[in-house]
Structure formats: C-alpha cells, structure tokens
Amino acid sequence: MKLLSAEQTRAADAYTIQGEGISSTDLMERAARAFAGWFENKFQPSEQVHIFCGPGNNGGDGLVVARLLHERTYGVQVYLVGEQDKTSQDFSINLKRLPEALQPKHIAKSADLPALVKSSCVIDALFGTGLNRPVTGIFAQVINMMNESGATITSLDMPSGLYTDSQTPEEGAIVQANHTVSFELPKLAFLLPQHEQFVGDWHVVPIGLSQQFISEVASDLYFTTQQDVHQLIRPRKKFSHKGLYGHALLLCGGYGKIGAAVLAARACLRSGAGLLTVQVPQAGYTVLQTAVPEAMTLTDKHRKHLSALPSNIDTFDVIGVGPGLGTERVTKTAVGQLLATVSQPLVIDADAINIVASSDKLKAQLPKGKVIFTPHPKEFERLVGKVKNDYDRLQHLREFCTEYQCYVTLKGSHTAIGTPEGKVYFNSTGNSGLATGGTGDVLTGVITALVGQQYSLEEACLLGVYIHGLAADLALSTVGSIAMTASDVIDHLPKAFMHLNQPMP
Numbered sequence: 091m092k093l094l095s096a097e098q099t100r101a102a103d104a105y106t107i108q109g110e111g112i113s114s115t116d117l118m119e120r121a122a123r124a125f126a127g128w129f130e131n132k133f134q135p136s137e138q139v140h141i142f143c144g145p146g147n148n149g150g151d152g153l154v155v156a157r158l159l160h161e162r163t164y165g166v167q168v169y170l171v172g173e174q175d176k177t178s179q180d181f182s183i184n185l186k187r188l189p190e191a192l193q194p195k196h197i198a199k200s201a202d203l204p205a206l207v208k209s210s211c212v213i214d215a216l217f218g219t220g221l222n223r224p225v226t227g228i229f230a231q232v233i234n235m236m237n238e239s240g241a242t243i244t245s246l247d248m249p250s251g252l253y254t255d256s257q258t259p260e261e262g263a264i265v266q267a268n269h270t271v272s273f274e275l276p277k278l279a280f281l282l283p284q285h286e287q288f289v290g291d292w293h294v295v296p297i298g299l300s301q302q303f304i305s306e307v308a309s310d311l312y313f314t315t316q317q318d319v320h321q322l323i324r325p326r327k328k329f330s331h332k333g334l335y336g337h338a339l340l341l342c343g344g345y346g347k348i349g350a351a352v353l354a355a356r357a358c359l360r361s362g363a364g365l366l367t368v369q370v371p372q373a374g375y376t377v378l379q380t381a382v383p384e385a386m387t388l389t390d391k392h393r394k395h396l397s398a399l400p401s402n403i404d405t406f407d408v409i410g411v412g413p414g415l416g417t418e419r420v421t422k423t424a425v426g427q428l429l430a431t432v433s434q435p436l437v438i439d440a441d442a443i444n445i446v447a448s449s450d451k452l453k454a455q456l457p458k459g460k461v462i463f464t465p466h467p468k469e470f471e472r473l474v475g476k477v478k479n480d481y482d483r484l485q486h487l488r489e490f491c492t493e494y495q496c497y498v499t500l501k502g503s504h505t506a507i508g509t510p511e512g513k514v515y516f517n518s519t520g521n522s523g524l525a526t527g528g529t530g531d532v533l534t535g536v537i538t539a540l541v542g543q544q545y546s547l548e549e550a551c552l553l554g555v556y557i558h559g560l561a562a563d564l565a566l567s568t569v570g571s572i573a574m575t576a577s578d579v580i581d582h583l584p585k586a587f588m589h590l591n592q593p594m595p
C-alpha cells in the first residue's frame with residue numbers, strides 16, 4: 091500500500107470529487123460517517139462528547155460528526171475555536187446544518203476555555219492534513235488544555251498540530267491523542283516512534299478515495315500489508331527437493347553468545363532453507379549439534395571467535411553473518427575477507443554491521459546489489475552517523491541505500507526497509523513482545539533462508555520482516571507480550587507461514 095503526502099492526499103480528494111461527480115461536501119459527509127461509525131463502536135451514547143472544531147475542513151468534518159452523533163443520541167457539545175471570519179466553505183455549509191439543539195460555544199480567548207475533566211470524551215477536529223504552520227495562540231491554549239485534562243481524546247484524521255509528513259517545529263502545540271482515526275491511508279507521521287505520544291493507537295477508515303489516483307500517483311513510501319506479501323509467497327512444488335531451496339551459511343556466535351547462532355539457525359530452518367551450515371567457534375560445536383540437529387556445523391580454528399572463512403565458501407547460496415559474533419581483531423579480518431571475496435548475497439547483522447561501520451575501507455568494498463543490512467537504530471547510527479530525528483533517520487536510510495546500492499531493514503516498531511532505488515517500505519506486523527534479546531537474530535535467520543530460496547533481496551526483506559512480526563503477533567495469544575522470548579517467535583513461524591499461504595479472503 092502506498093503512503094501519500096498531505097499534498098497528494100488533497101489531490102486524491104479533489105480527483106475523487108471530480109471523478110465521481112460529487113461535491114466536496116458529499117465527500118466530507120462520507121468521511122465523517124466513516125469516522126462516526128468507528129466512534130460508535132468504541133464509545134457509548136451515554137458519554138457526553140466534546141468536539142473541538144478548527145476553521146478548515148477538519149473542523150467541517152467535526153461539525154458533521156457532531157450532527158451524526160447527535161442523531162444517534164449522544165450528548166454533544168461543539169466548540170468553534172478561533173476567529174470565525176476565515177472558515178472553509180464546507181465548514182460554513184455544515185455549520186448551517188448543525189441542529190439547533192447543538193448550540194456551539196465559541197473559544198476566541200483564554201476566558202472561553204471550558205473545564206474538561208479526566209472522564210471527558212473529546213474529539214479533536216482542529217486541524218488535519220491542511221495544517222501549514224506550528225500551532226500557537228488560542229489554538230495552542232485549547233490543545234494544552236485538552237492534553238492537561240487527561241480526557242480521552244480521539245483525533246480526527248490527524249492529531250492537531252502534528253505535521254503529516256515532515257518534522258513539526260518545536261514551538262508548535264500538538265494534541266496527545268489516545269486514538270487517531272484517519273481517512274483511507276495511514277499517514278507517514280503515524281509510523282515514526284517519536285510521535286507515539288501524539289498519535290496513540292491509530293486506525294484507518296476507508297472513504298472511497300479514487301484507487302486509480304492512488305495507484306498512479308508517484309510515491310516512494312509504502313506500508314506493507316498482508317495483501318502485498320501474500321502475493322510474494324511461493325508454494326513448494328510437488329517434485330522439488332532440498333537442493334532447490336538453497337544452501338545457507340550462517341557465520342554467527344562467539345564465546346558467551348553461541349545462543350545467537352542457535353536462534354538464527356533455528357529460524358533459518360523454520361523459514362524453509364533447503365540446507366543449512368553454521369560455522370561457530372570451537373566452543374559452540376556441541377551446543378549447535380545438540381540444539382539444532384538439522385544444521386551441519388563447521389568449527390572455526392579459533393576456540394572463541396570467528397577467525398576465518400570456511401574453505402568451501404563458494405558452495406553456499408547465501409551467507410548470513412553477525413549475530414553474537416563479537417568484534418575481535420581476527421573477526422574483523424574475516425569479515426573484511428568476506429566482503430572482498432564472496433559473490434553470494436550477504437545478510438549482515440549485529441557485530442558484522444558494527445565491523446563494517448568502523449571502517450570506510452570495508453564500506454567501500456560492499457558488493458553492489460548484494461547486501462542486506464539488518465540494523466537496530468543504534469547500529470544504524472554507527473553506519474551513518476548521529477541522526478537528528480526520525481525524518482532525518484529516514485533521509486539517511488535512503489541516502490545510505492542508494493549510495494551503497496544495498497537494502498537496509500531499519501528495525502523498530504514499524505521496521506523501515508530501504509532499497510537501492512530509494513524506496514522505503516514500512517512493516518505493519520509485530521508488537522512490543524519483540525523488544526527482547528535475540529529476536530533480531532531470528533530475523534537474520536528468516537531473511538537468510540528466504541534469500542537462499544531465490545526470493546529477490548527486496549522480496550526477502552519485505553516477506554521476512556512481515557513474517558517475523560506476524561509470528562510475534564500470533565505468539566501474543568499464547569504467551570502475551572511480557573513473557574515473549576525469541577524462541578517463542580521461532581515457534582510461531584510455522585503458523586505465520588501457514589497463515590500467509592492460505593488464500594486471501
């Protein structure tokens with residue numbers, strides 16, 4: 091699914107209005123109905139609803155919602171914020187349509203601010219995608235009052251004050267919503283960790299914007315849905331054999347971190363690798379052979395660390411390197427040799443990322459179009475330098491991927507996958523149960539297996555990150571988020587693959 095900027099969203103609105111031959115007021119009615127439908131499922135009519143409306147179409151939506159909720163027996167109080175001399179046309183039309191029983195109150199100065207309490211139920215319809223500067227003055231006072239009241243806030247389309255697709259200047263007030271109910275497509279701002287306190291739980295309701303417009307408009311930002319990955323997955327052929335599903339090599343594990351190799355290996359096998367060889371330092375031999383009998387085990391000549399590449403390295407289809415590796419000098423040399431000599435695709439994680447990050451020479455040796463990096467945000471900063479904020483991080487992601495012609499899965503709540511063409515795909519699965527040691531090692535195993543099965547590097551990233559998160563989502567029902575471990579995620583990979591293999595409804 092594509093993500094649209096605020097400007098493109100406005101264009102999609104206009105295109106839909108023109109294409110369907112409806113008025114903008116009709117589309118507003120449709121949007122407000124979709125919002126009200128969500129709201130009714132969530133909140134009972136017994137609650138008094140306070141709706142704060144700004145001067146534009148977001149406020150216009152708020153006025154329609156007020157009318158609809160009133161019809162459905164909710165107690166509603168409407169507040170019109172700011173001077174009323176510059177309201178949008180659809181706002182004015184819907185103000186006239188407001189039932190007489192709903193006498194709006196005007197808030198033009200601080201003395202007009204109502205006293206909300208913690209139990210109040212609030213709809214924030216001050217500003218949406220049309221916000222064009224930081225919120226100050228009376229609007230900021232209303233926002234601060236809402237935030238300080240502790241009331242339950244549902245923002246309409248956007249938390250008011252938050253920019254849709256760029257960094258919000260610090261001086262602007264921003265609503266801290268419990269829920270944000272947005273139209274048609276998620277907005278980029280929802281996917282960035284720095285906005286968690288503003289966006290709350292976000293939900294998208296369809297309003298029938300032109301699918302033709304959306305499919306044709308140029309955007310290099312995507313949100314990966316089940317539909318997107320379902321079409322990637324390839325069922326196994328009846329007469330296939332293990333030789334067709336790739337021979338993966340994992341270079342993982344160091345003294346005290348052999349578990350990382352076990353996790354990556356188990357995940358790799360659970361993701362369909364035809365054959366798997368793991369090379370570990372001598373200290374890991376018995377552990378690997380016992381914990382993962384399906385994997386073949388090579389031992390390094392070093393007792394504790396990776397120090398050399400296997401002599402038959404050319405025989406593997408893909409190499410996953412990094413989890414638990416350590417950054418000893420001998421290991422750095424071995425990783426350098428790997429980058430300089432091998433021709434297979436590489437999945438580079440954890441300490442292998444740290445090793446590459448520490449040397450411009452190694453970065454320059456990265457084979458083009460052959461590498462997937464899987465950093466968490468700290469490892470990413472080691473690669474690209476300190477970032478200022480989440481937008482800056484995205485910019486660095488794009489630049490790094492295009493400069494080095496590589497793929498990067500920048501891990502987090504909505505893992506962002508960067509491609510050499512400068513596209514970014516945000517993942518939609520996963521939960522905070524994944525915030526525990528070893529889950530990244532699992533991801534390395536999953537992606538390595540997929541590359542070995544001849545998925546393109548882009549497909550392997552999209553599918554791997556999605557499946558990994560889906561396994562964690564399925565694990566929620568049996569172990570919950572607090573007790574979840576990396577092994578639980580591996581144990582739910584089979585269900586996740588089965589889930590994706592089923593026909594879509």
Ligand SMILES: NC(=O)C1=CN([C@@H]2O[C@H](COP(=O)(O)OP(=O)(O)OC[C@H]3O[C@@H](n4cnc5c(N)ncnc54)[C@H](OP(=O)(O)O)[C@@H]3O)[C@@H](O)[C@H]2O)[C@@H](O)CC1
Nearest residue numbers: 103118121146147148217218219220221222223224225247
């Ligand atoms: N288009 C459609 O058909 C549909 C649109 N939909 C809905 O419309 C929303 C977008 O509406 P929108 O474009 O009118 O913008 P909106 O978010 O209300 O804000 C603009 C107003 O605020 C003002 N303003 C801006 N920043 C300000 C600030 N910092 N401080 C103070 N004022 C500020 C600005 O005034 P000005 O800049 O002229 O001073 C203008 O008056 C969208 O989120 C969705 O809810 C749906 O109904 C579906 C159909």
Ligand SMILES: Nc1ncnc2c1ncn2[C@@H]1O[C@H](COP(=O)(O)OP(=O)(O)O)[C@@H](O)[C@H]1O
Nearest residue numbers: 501502503520521522524525527528529530531
């Ligand atoms: N709050 C969260 N919500 C969803 N996914 C998360 C969250 N926190 C972490 N993850 C996921 O868990 C994994 C953690 O990886 P990483 O930090 O490398 O762990 P480790 O190094 O311990 O294996 C990543 O796939 C990341 O996207």
Ligand SMILES: [K+]
Nearest residue numbers: 214217246248
């Ligand atoms: K809003």
